[in-house]
Amino acid sequence: MAAEPAGAATVTKILRGLRAGAGALQHRRMSVKVSAVESHLAALRACERCPRMHRPVVVGRAVASRIVLVGQAPGDKEPKLGRPFAWTAGKTLFKWFAEAPGWTEDEVRDRMYFAAVCRCFPGKRPEGGDRVPAPEEITNCSAWLEREFALLRPALVLPVGKLAITQFLGERPLLETIGRSFRIDYRGHAVDCIPLPHPSGASPWHRMEPGRTLLRQALALVATHAAIKNACHPPILR
Ligand code: SF4
Numbered sequence: 700m701a702a703e704p705a706g707a708a709t710v711t712k713i714l715r716g717l718r719a720g721a722g723a724l725q726h727r728r729m730s731v732k733v734s735a736v737e738s739h740l741a742a743l744r745a746c747e748r749c750p751r752m753h754r755p756v757v758v759g760r761a762v763a764s765r766i767v768l769v770g771q772a773p774g775d776k777e778p779k780l781g782r783p784f785a786w787t788a789g790k791t792l793f794k795w796f797a798e799a800p801g802w803t804e805d806e807v808r809d810r811m812y813f814a815a816v817c818r819c820f821p822g823k824r825p826e827g828g829d830r831v832p833a834p835e836e837i838t839n840c841s842a843w844l845e846r847e848f849a850l851l852r853p854a855l856v857l858p859v860g861k862l863a864i865t866q867f868l869g870e871r872p873l874l875e876t877i878g879r880s881f882r883i884d885y886r887g888h889a890v891d892c893i894p895l896p897h898p899s900g901a902s903p904w905h906r907m908e909p910g911r912t913l914l915r916q917a918l919a920l921v922a923t924h925a926a927i928k929n930a931c932h933p934p935i936l937r
Pocket of ligand 1: 743746747748749752756817818819836839840
């Protein structure tokens with residue numbers, strides 16, 4: 700094998716050193732970010748701003764991800780199980796992500812930051828079903844979402860269900876939002892927004908046409924987004 704000229708060997712060595720330095724710097728930045736997310740979640744868990752909401756606060760894993768999934772509010776099972784989308788709606792949601800981009804539930808939870816319009820269970824309505832969070836509760840909890848945007852600077856946001864979609868796109872029919880990607884500005888952060896319908900069994904929208912086809916289009920947009928393609932296992936704290 701031909702020997703590498705002395706000058707070229709030195710350049711190769713310098714490049715290797717620079718790459719290793721950049722990798723170490725990236726790793727250090729990521730660790731700092733994960734600990735910032737962990738501190739954020741600790742503060743969020745202690746939140747008591749809404750007197751009508753039921754504790755505990757439900758949060759996801761401490762992932763420093765540039766993909767933020769925004770649900771509506773937890774149901775009565777999530778506080779007991781200690782994670783968002785832990786019950787029937789979650790089963791459907793993770794089935795969608797298994798189809799596109801082809802991630803397991805664990806991969807989704809490790810690669811996306813789970814936020815919500817409200818992080819506490821609102822309680823049941825006297826006539827049955829979960830209470831819709833009041834406007835002041837939505838405003839209270841949006842302060843946490845704002846902090847998360849400042850911390851994570853997401854490239855992609857996935858609002859799930861009408862209440863979540865409304866926070867980013869205003870009131871619009873699902874027919875005009877699902878299956879499309881929007882470039883939006885959320886509190887000073889430019890971000891791509893791909894809305895998804897709510898996977899709850901209560902709504903047949905995503906199981907009937909044209910909802911079924913629009914959902915497939917939305918999932919195809921999610922799967923081909925650069926933030927999804929670039930997603931790797933970020934450092935997590937369970
Ligand atoms: S809903 Fe949000 S703002 Fe209200 S108590 Fe729960 S975490 Fe705090």
